[in-house]
Amino acid sequence: MDSVRSNQNQKILKNFFIIILGSLILTISAKIKIPFYPVPMTMQTFVVLFLGIAFGYKIGLSIITVYLFEGILGLPVFSNSPEKGVGLVYFTGPTMGYLIGFLSAVFLTGYFNFGKNIIQNFFKILISVSTIYILGLIWLGSLIGWDKPIFELGAKPFLLAELFKILILTFLASKLVEFRKSI
Numbered sequence: 524m525d526s527v528r529s530n531q532n533q534k535i536l537k538n539f540f541i542i543i544l545g546s547l548i549l550t551i552s553a554k555i556k557i558p559f560y561p562v563p564m565t566m567q568t569f570v571v572l573f574l575g576i577a578f579g580y581k582i583g584l585s586i587i588t589v590y591l592f593e594g595i596l597g598l599p600v601f602s603n604s605p606e607k608g609v610g611l612v613y614f615t616g617p618t619m620g621y622l623i624g625f626l627s628a629v630f631l632t633g634y635f636n637f638g639k640n641i642i643q644n645f646f647k648i649l650i651s652v653s654t655i656y657i658l659g660l661i662w663l664g665s666l667i668g669w670d671k672p673i674f675e676l677g678a679k680p681f682l683l684a685e686l687f688k689i690l691i692l693t694f695l696a697s698k699l700v701e702f703r704k705s706i
Contacts, residue, residue: 537706538582545574545586546593546600553602564684565602568652571625572632572692575651576699580633587625594622617677620662624655637696644696648689656681 552570556563575583594600597610601622604613614622631651637644656678664673 538585541578541582542585542589545578545582546590549574549586549590550593550600553600559684559687561683562680564681564687566688567602568625568628568655568685569688569692571629571655572648572651572688573695573699575629575632575634576637576692576696577703578633579703580630583629583633584626587629591622591625617663617666618659621655621659623662624658627654627658628652637700639697641693641696645689645693648692648696652685652689 549567549570552566554565556565558564571587574586578586590600591614594604594609595611595614599605599609601609601613601618603618607613608616628651631654632648635647635651637647660673660677663677664671667673667676
């Protein structure tokens with residue numbers, strides 16, 4: 524009985540560590556800007572998708588939830604915080620839909636079965652990241668008005684960078700699933 528409890532405690536501690544570390548990595552990925560055309564690229568969406576594939580939807584959702592709560596509580600974890608604000612005010616700004624989309628994207632990448640077929644992996648990752656942009660564009664349009672060029676403002680500048688990140692993850696997906704099974 525004690526060994527079962529000990530194993531459960533070890534699993535809880537391991538998951539807690541993964542969640543805190545995942546939130547920290549996501550924060551770092553939001554802060555680093557990589558020169559890219561036509562706009563600088565962060566690796567934030569890459570990390571969201573990576574976390575889902577590598578740790579599954581339960582741990583992935585936990586990581587994103589902790590990250591979002593950290594930001595809502597005022598910690599400067601989001602991409603342009605503290606420069607453009609912190610806390611609930613920043614969260615409910617133009618990027619809220621994208622941030623909420625992190626939840627759907629990490630869920631889908633954690634839920635999908637990734638195998639050796641890179642074409643299937645590509646489309647699974649594409650579907651997952653698309654939810655970030657769909658929710659982001661819906662929120663952005665609701666916030667600034669549908670008469671504005673929402674797609675040109677909220678998606679088009681980022682598509683080349685997203686394709687680059689999707690391709691990297693497509694080739695890593697089967698290895699990440701093997702990693703998930705080993706931990």
